[in-house]
Amino acid sequence: MKKLLLSVLVAFAVVSCSNDSNEESLDAINNDGLQLAAARKCHANENYEKMLLNPAFQQKVLEIEEQTQRFTNEFLSKKKPAGVGGGNGGGGDDTTPPADNIGVINIPVYVHVIYSNANENISDAQINSQISVLNADFRKSNSDAAQVPSEFAGLASDTEIQFNLVGVTRKSSTRTSWGTNDAMKSAANGGVDVVDPATAMNIWVCNIGGGILGYAQFPGGSASTDGIVVGPQYFGATGYLSAPFDEGRTATHEVGHYLNLRHIWGDGRCNRDDFVSDTPTSDRANYGCPSYPTTNCRSTDMTMNYMDYVDDSCMYMFSTGQKARMRSLFASGGVRASLNN
Incomplete structure (x- = not known):
């Protein structure tokens, strides 16, 4: 356990999600060697690295990981093998009894739209469509x-996690690009302050710039900046x-980070891990719509996982x-337990 927890800090303190030498990042090339017109770029891991410079956050990460490993080991030990228990025959969660006593988790959501033009002032229909995609x-x-x-x-x-929109804030701004320093999360800096972060998830929708689609704050960080940020487009x-990020999966990906999921390839080479036992090892992000099977690290990549970098239309599962x-x-004592309302 101690070795695992220490590896959490090491793995993510030295590897960057968009600057790793094994990734093409903005100059992404797909598995057929073709240049992509647009590549997914998430800033969550860089944000995590910055947070890890704080010793208090490092300690919090270790505490979260220790609790996570205990829960996960117990959870998975209670799962039936895929396909056991009748039902629709598709395998997986739909045919198995609950493996914990938490029940369906309901997360209230506040959306803060910060806009410099009419396009960025996205409609209620667009906001509601995102909540529908998340659910x-x-x-x-x-x-x-x-x-x-x-x-x-x-x-x-089926993660048995769902979302309920409880409020929308709209704010006009002359600022056309917000970057990744959390300025949009502060009214003093022209943004919108977080609302009830202990009991609701906050989403800031604004133009980030730099080709970044979104980023999230991992659990254990400051309450004043807790939540996710996504570009309006x-x-x-x-x-x-x-397009090709027009189906709401950027928010799905970032909420995964907010709920402590790492990128599917572990943000590094084959010996890096996302700390999930049933996701295959890989040494790179996948882009575009990869063909199946795509093989790296002598195993088939789970390219269709929401935590990879593929186009929206080509990601469609959590494990x-x-x-x-x-x-x-x-779970009891869990860092986001108070969100379940």
Whole structure:
């Protein structure tokens, strides 16, 4: 356990999600060697690295990981093998009894729209479409879940986490790009202050700039900056959107980070880990819509996982191990337990 916890700090203190030498980042090349017109770029891991400079946050991370490992080991030990228990025969969570006593988790959501033009002042319909996408993706009711290949079908999971929009804030600003220093989260800096971070998830929708689609704060950080940030053109599934990130999966990906999921490839080479036992090892992000199977580190990449970098239309599952990791935050004493309302 001590070795695992120390590896958490080491793995993420030295590897960057968009600057790793194994990634092409903004000059992304897909598995067929073709230049991509647009590549997903998430800043969550860089934000995490910055947070790790704080010794208090380092200690909090160790405490969270220790609790997560205890919960996950117990959770997975209670799971039936895929396909056991009757039901629809698809394997995975839909046919198995609960592995914890938490029940369905309900997270209230505040959305803060900060805009410098009419396009960025996204409509209520666009906001509502994003909440619908989150609920479909986290409850495995998304229509494309049926595309999960048979190799991983038994792992595709209903996380039993859902979201409820409770408030929308709109603020006009002359600022056209906000960057990643959390200025949008502060009224003193022209943004919007966080609302009830202990009992609700906050989402800031504003133009980040630098080609970054979004970023999140991992659990254990400052309450004043807790939440996720997404560009308006990547938020929701209708309205002002930019393909190929126009199906609301950027928010799904960032909420995964907010709930303590790492990138599927562990942000490094084959010996890096995302601390989820049922996601295959990989040494790179995948981009675009990779062909199946895509193989790295002598195993098939789970390219369709929400925590990879593929286009919105090509990501459509969380794994059972990821479900356990997220739900651990809501167990008794869990760092996000108070969000469940």
